[in-house]
Amino acid sequence: MKKAASLLVLVVMLITVSGLASAQTELSFWYHGAGNTAEGEVFQMIVDDFNASQSDYVVVVEDFPQANYNSSIVAAAAAGDMPDIVDIDGPVFANWAWSGWLAPLSLSEGATEGLLPSAISEYQGDLYAVGLWEAAVAVFARRSVLDANDIRIPTLDEPWTADEFDAALEALQATGEFDVALDLGMVWTGEWYPYAFSPFLQSFGGDMIDRDTYLTAEGALNGPEAVAFGEWWQSLFERGLAYGTSQDGADRDTCFIDNRCALQWNGNWAGAAAAEAAGDDILFLPAPDFGHGNIIGAASWQLGLSATSEHPEGVNAFIEFALQDEYFVAFSDGNGLAPPTKDAAGLTMNYSSGAAMEVFYELSEAQGLVRPVTPGYPTMALIFEKALADIANGADVQDTLDAAVDEIDQDIEDNMGYGFEDM
Amino acid sequence: MTTAAEARRNSPLWVRWLLPKDAPLFQRNDAVVGWLMAAPALIILTVFLVVPFLMAFTMSFTNQRLASPNPAEWVGLRNFERLLNVQIFSLEPERDAAGHIVYDDGEIAYPRLRSFTRNNPDYPHLDGMRELTSWQAGENRTILLAADVVFFRALINTLIFAAVIAPLQGGLALLLALLLNQALPYISIFRSVYFAPVVVSMVVVSLLWRFIYDGQNGLLNTLLGIVTFGSFQPVDWLGNPYTALPAMIAMSAWQAVGFHMVIWLSGLQTIPTSLYEAAGLDGCGAWKKFRYVTWPGLRNTAVLVLIVITIQAMGLFVQVDVMTRGGPLDATQSVVYQAVQRGYAKQDIAEGSAISVILFVIVFVIAMAQRYITRERN
Numbered sequence: 197m198k199k200a201a202s203l204l205v206l207v208v209m210l211i212t213v214s215g216l217a218s219a220q221t222e223l224s225f226w227y228h229g230a231g232n233t234a235e236g237e238v239f240q241m242i243v244d245d246f247n248a249s250q251s252d253y254v255v256v257v258e259d260f261p262q263a264n265y266n267s268s269i270v271a272a273a274a275a276g277d278m279p280d281i282v283d284i285d286g287p288v289f290a291n292w293a294w295s296g297w298l299a300p301l302s303l304s305e306g307a308t309e310g311l312l313p314s315a316i317s318e319y320q321g322d323l324y325a326v327g328l329w330e331a332a333v334a335v336f337a338r339r340s341v342l343d344a345n346d347i348r349i350p351t352l353d354e355p356w357t358a359d360e361f362d363a364a365l366e367a368l369q370a371t372g373e374f375d376v377a378l379d380l381g382m383v384w385t386g387e388w389y390p391y392a393f394s395p396f397l398q399s400f401g402g403d404m405i406d407r408d409t410y411l412t413a414e415g416a417l418n419g420p421e422a423v424a425f426g427e428w429w430q431s432l433f434e435r436g437l438a439y440g441t442s443q444d445g446a447d448r449d450t451c452f453i454d455n456r457c458a459l460q461w462n463g464n465w466a467g468a469a470a471a472e473a474a475g476d477d478i479l480f481l482p483a484p485d486f487g488h489g490n491i492i493g494a495a496s497w498q499l500g501l502s503a504t505s506e507h508p509e510g511v512n513a514f515i516e517f518a519l520q521d522e523y524f525v526a527f528s529d530g531n532g533l534a535p536p537t538k539d540a541a542g543l544t545m546n547y548s549s550g551a552a553m554e555v556f557y558e559l560s561e562a563q564g565l566v567r568p569v570t571p572g573y574p575t576m577a578l579i580f581e582k583a584l585a586d587i588a589n590g591a592d593v594q595d596t597l598d599a600a601v602d603e604i605d606q607d608i609e610d611n612m613g614y615g616f617e618d619m
Numbered sequence: 620m621t622t623a624a625e626a627r628r629n630s631p632l633w634v635r636w637l638l639p640k641d642a643p644l645f646q647r648n649d650a651v652v653g654w655l656m657a658a659p660a661l662i663i664l665t666v667f668l669v670v671p672f673l674m675a676f677t678m679s680f681t682n683q684r685l686a687s688p689n690p691a692e693w694v695g696l697r698n699f700e701r702l703l704n705v706q707i708f709s710l711e712p713e714r715d716a717a718g719h720i721v722y723d724d725g726e727i728a729y730p731r732l733r734s735f736t737r738n739n740p741d742y743p744h745l746d747g748m749r750e751l752t753s754w755q756a757g758e759n760r761t762i763l764l765a766a767d768v769v770f771f772r773a774l775i776n777t778l779i780f781a782a783v784i785a786p787l788q789g790g791l792a793l794l795l796a797l798l799l800n801q802a803l804p805y806i807s808i809f810r811s812v813y814f815a816p817v818v819v820s821m822v823v824v825s826l827l828w829r830f831i832y833d834g835q836n837g838l839l840n841t842l843l844g845i846v847t848f849g850s851f852q853p854v855d856w857l858g859n860p861y862t863a864l865p866a867m868i869a870m871s872a873w874q875a876v877g878f879h880m881v882i883w884l885s886g887l888q889t890i891p892t893s894l895y896e897a898a899g900l901d902g903c904g905a906w907k908k909f910r911y912v913t914w915p916g917l918r919n920t921a922v923l924v925l926i927v928i929t930i931q932a933m934g935l936f937v938q939v940d941v942m943t944r945g946g947p948l949d950a951t952q953s954v955v956y957q958a959v960q961r962g963y964a965k966q967d968i969a970e971g972s973a974i975s976v977i978l979f980v981i982v983f984v985i986a987m988a989q990r991y992i993t994r995e996r997n
Contacts, residue, residue, distance in 0.1 A: 267963075270686060295686040375835065385944055441946055442858025444833045575965045582945075589860070589947035595749070598733055599768075602747045610682060610967070612689055 223255045223510050225281035226268070228497060230259035234530035238523060246517045253510040255281065273297045278502035280511050285387070286327065286495025287567040287577065290319045294571030294615055298324050299503045307516050314494030314564045315536040320615065325500035328518060329533035332556040332564070333392055333492045335481040336452050336460040336470050342479070345371065352482050352490075352555075352562050358428070361484040365437045368458040375447075376438050379457040382588065383443040389581035390567055392461060393429075395483060395491040398565060400425035404580050405604065410570045410616045413604040417580075418597040425486070426593035433588045441585050464556040468532050471552045480555045483563060494564030496533070534560055571614040572607055579603045672979070679973035685966040698973035704766035706748060708735070709759045720758060729760055736764070770974070773945075773952035776864060780871075780953070781932035781985075788872040789879060789924050793917075796883035797909075810884075814877035821874065825941035828870045832856035832942075857943055860950040867938050867951055875931070879924050886920030887913065922993045926986055933982050954978050 225243070229235050236259065243255045258279070260268050266288065272278050278297060292298050300322035308316050308326055315327035342349055347364045350356045356364065368377035381388060394404055402422030405413045416422065432438045439447060439457075452460040453473040462470070471478045483490045499518065501511040524540035527533050528547060534556045535541045546553040567573060583600040587593055608614060679698055683691040713721040713728045721728040736745045748764040751771055755761075765771045799810050816824060831838045834855025843851040856866040894912050903911065914921075935953040939945055945952040945960075954974060962971015 273686065291686070294688065296688050297686070440855070440858050442834055442855050442943075444830065444835060444837075446830075447835065575967075578960070578964055585944075585946050586948055589858075591948055594731075595733065598737060599749055606747075607965070607967070611684070611687060 220254045221252060221507050221510060223253050223281060223505075223507060223514065224279040225255050225257050225514075226265070226272075226279040226283055227257055227259050228262050228265035228283045228285070230261045232262075232531070235527065235533075238526045238530050241526065242518050242523050246514055249517065250513070253507070253513065255514055269297070276504060278504045280502055280505040280507060281514060282500045282502050284317075284325050284498050284500050286314070286317060286325075286498055287387070287390070287569075287573050289317045289325045289498065289500060290569050291571040291574050292500075293319045293322075293324045297503055299501045299505070299508060300324055301326070301501055301515060302508070302512055303516050303519075307519055310537040310539065311519075312494075312536050312560055312564065314560065314566050315496075315498065317495065317498055317500075317569075319569055325498035326515060326519065327496055327498040327536055328524060329496055329527045329531075330494065330536050330557075330560045330564070331496040332464050332494075332534055332559040333395075333461065333483070334464070334467075334556065334559055335479075335483065336462050336467075337458070337479040337481055338455075338474050338477045339479050340477050341368070341458055349479065350481055350484070352558060355482045355490040356484040358484060358486040362428075365432075365459070366435075369435070369437050371458075373455075374458045375451065375456045376436065377458050378432070378438045379443075379448065379451050379460045379462075380432075380438050381443075381448050381461060382439055382441045382585075383445050383448045385581065385585075387577065389584055390577040391493040392463075393584055394567065394580065395493055395563075395565065396429070396486065397422060397425045398491050399483065399486040399488050400428075401486075401488045403568070404576055405568045405570065405572075407568060410568065410572075411608060411613055413576075413601045417583075417604070418594065418601045421488075422597055423593055426587050426597055428486075429584065430587050430590065430593060434590070441588055464534050464553060465532055467553045467556065468546070478552065480553065480559075482555075482559055490563055491565045492559055492563040493567060494560060495566045570616070572604070572611065575607045576604050579607075672975075675972040675975045678969050679976045681969050683969045683972075685963065685968045687966075691969075694969075698970050699977070700766070701970070702767050702770050702973060702977065704748075705751070705771075706745060706764045708745060708762045708764050709756070710735075710753075710762055712758050712760075727758060727760075732762065769945075769949055769952060770954075770957055772949040773954045773957045776950070776952055777933060777935055777954045779864065780868060780935050781929050783868050784872055784932050785925055785928045787868070788876055788928055789921075791872060792876045792879035792924065793883050795876065795880045796887055797913075799880070800884055800887045810881075813880055816874045817877040819874075821937040822941055824870070824874045825938050828866075829857065829942050832866055832870075834858050858947055860948045863943055863947060863950045867942065871932075871935075871938055875928075879928065882924055882927075883917070883920060886917045890916035922989070925993070926989050929985060929989065930982055933978065933985070 227236065227239055239257060243257055247254050265283070266285070269278070269282065269292070273292075273295065282292075282298065284292060284298075289298065301324060303323070303326075308323070311326065312330050315330055316323065317325040317327075339349070342364075345364070345367045347367065348356075348360065350360075365377040368374060381392065384392075390404065397403065397417075400421045402419060402425055403416040406416045433440050439451075447456070451457040452462070452470055460470070467480060483492050499515050501508055501515070505511055521535075521537065521540040521543060524535040524537060525543045528535045528540070528544040532546060532553070534547060534553075535544055538557075538561075541547040541554075541557040542549065545551060547557045548554065568576065570576075579600050583596050586596050680693060680695060681691045682694045682697070710729050710732065713730055715721055732750060735742045736748050739745070745764060748766050749768040751763045751765040751768055753760055753762040795813055799806055799813070834840070834853060834857075837853075837856070839856065840851070840853040844853070854862055856862050890913060894916070895908055898908050898912050934955050936955040936959065939951050939953045939956040940959075943951045945956055955978065958971045958974040958978065960971075961974065962968045
């Protein structure tokens with residue numbers, strides 16, 4: 197009798213425990229930035245707040261090192277074991293959506309209002325990801341150096357023209373005070389090349405792909421405008437105005453701070469260190485205009501919903517919850533990232549009016565152009581990177597761009613147009 | 620003579636569990652034990668080598684993508700054709716209206732190759748091909764065109780790498796082994812020092828050597844500057860297409876030389892000292908002792924070292940990935956780097972597989988040829 201009673205108690209306890217567990221559904225969330233404590237802490241704060249704010253879902257974060265994050269997702273997708281909430285690098289989302297790994301988000305009306313367009317990732321009419329921050333690239337400079345060489349300080353409305361920029365580089369190089377006039381960050385292989393350098397090409401009037409059809413790069417990447425860009429690009433290295441592809445990583449990190457390069461093409465994440473080194477002398481200048489507008493790359497890491505998630509409502513609720521000024525400000529203050537809305541920008545330490553990096557928000561808003569939104573982007577980006585590296589090293593401009601076009605077009609054809617036409 | 624029961628009693632617990640009660644295992648069925656012992660290695664080899672290779676072989680005849688909603692299809696030899704297709708093309712000089720050859724700065728002017736290889740309906744078989752190399756043939760320019768120039772560059776670089784590094788690294792390792800095969804005090808310290816780079820990960824070594832080879836203020840340039848009293852002009856070792864591959868070869872040889880030194884040392888120590896003593900009595904000098912005692916005694920070691928270095932060299936990847944990513948101007952492309960780059964980064968796993976299959980065939984042929992050349996001739 198006693199035995200039976202204790203058994204009954206055990207059964208009741210088990211039911212209660214499992215009942216409690218099933219009342220709250222677990223949502224897994226993979227985060228790309230293991231080791232980035234400032235950013236990770238804000239994410240943890242959002243997760244804790246969200247978990248406390250309702251009783252249906254519990255979000256659980258798993259950290260991945262950035263270098264291995266994308267391959268982890270690829271492996272997880274192949275194994276059918278994706279997390280519910282996916283962290284996505286902006287330009288890759290279309291590839292993942294096309295591969296069937298992401299499901300469209302269904303946020304309530306107005307949830308994305310006020311966000312920079314580049315923080316909203318749409319493919320074929322569906323919303324797949326939203327960003328909680330934005331990144332921007334600028335020309336880092338010292339006011340004293342520009343003044344000493346009679347170089348005009350450009351503004352967003354009146355950026356440097358191609359000739360002005362070129363003359364400025366020549367003048368700075370001629371002073372003999374610097375290793376090079378301009379540090380482009382050639383050592384940062386990978387996504388930096390299309391992110392930071394394709395805007396130059398676009399400003400010349402070319403592009404990585406024909407954005408009308410997304411079916412060919414012919415004309416866009418090897419037309420006269422693109423060749424003009426290539427000739428200019430090559431000349432930067434021929435004339436010794438910029439570090440080449442064999443640049444030392446340490447030079448990238450320190451040359452502007454140590455005054456060994458006069459200008460540096462760098463992102464907002466490096467802005468705080470540069471501002472600290474140069475003090476009031478620091479300038480963050482907009483990209484030059486080579487004829488077709490002054491442009492910088494856009495779209496950073498964003499949040500999306502995996503196609504295999506059994507709880508899309510929960511994921512949508514979480515992402516909507518994360519879209520609050522409070523969190524935008526926390527990411528910005530914690531990690532130097534640009535906030536994705538104007539309201540949030542005004543509340544941050546670095547981007548509010550008069551603050552050191554205020555200009556970056558304007559840059560994102562005024563100059564930001566997303567990289568081509570096509571599933572073929574990851575392959576295209578690598579082809580583009582190799583073409584730019586080869587041209588920098590002296591390869592024939594037209595032949596190199598032709599070869600890049602052929603490879604991109606072949607890839608598009610192999611993938612049956614990546615969904616951009618019925619084949 | 621032990622009985623089956625005794626053998627059973629004496630065998631370890633796991634054998635007794637695994638096998639039926641009165642299996643006369645140790646007398647009659649050694650083969651079973653043999654297979655059991657080999658099983659762990661065989662299973663691992665099958666799962667991680669044989670199966671992936673068979674998969675790669677199969678995939679190389681499809682258009683399988685790493686990720687794609689489109690179903691994979693058989694495409695026959697398409698991937699191999701795209702990689703290996705070469706054509707010879709003769710470029711005729713430009714002529715003016717009167718049919719005379721046009722000269723440009725004293726040199727014969729030719730039309731641009733791209734006017735034939737891009738969208739020219741008269742030359743469909745050349746579409747998209749690029750120049751691999753060219754030579755002058757009379758007034759015409761003969762051009763070797765390849766559909767995949769980068770792959771051929773990778774193949775040529777890899778073969779050069781292997782051809783240079785096998786004698787270089789093997790020879791250096793032998794030299795070190797001979798120097799260290801002496802009963803000197805503290806000799807083991809030197810052995811450890813030369814072996815140290817082998818223990819360090821290739822990724823770390825590559826990163827360090829990037830600093831050593833740096834064109835601005837790298838250690839090597841600084842050192843050469845000091846030695847030559849400043850008359851040496853700094854070289855951008857990894858940034859110059861002519862020095863990048865030699866620099867990579869030198870660094871790779873340095874990293875792995877210690878490993879083969881140890882193999883040579885073990886070979887040297889199997890040679891009986893009595894042979895040297897006898898040779899000494901016969902009046903042999905150091906060179907003759909090496910030529911007639913040491914070298915014949917190292918025969919099998921030499922074959923092993925040669926084949927191992929060659930096979931490792933054909934798998935050149937980490938140095939390329941960390942130091943140059945194939946640049947500058949494809950001077951350091953390697954076959955494995957291209958296989959990974961295309962199969963994984965560019966998501967074209969079928970093409971990456973095709974490259975792996977080609978590499979497998981090449982390595983197999985080279986290894987067999989080496990085996991044949993170095994066979995015992997009796």
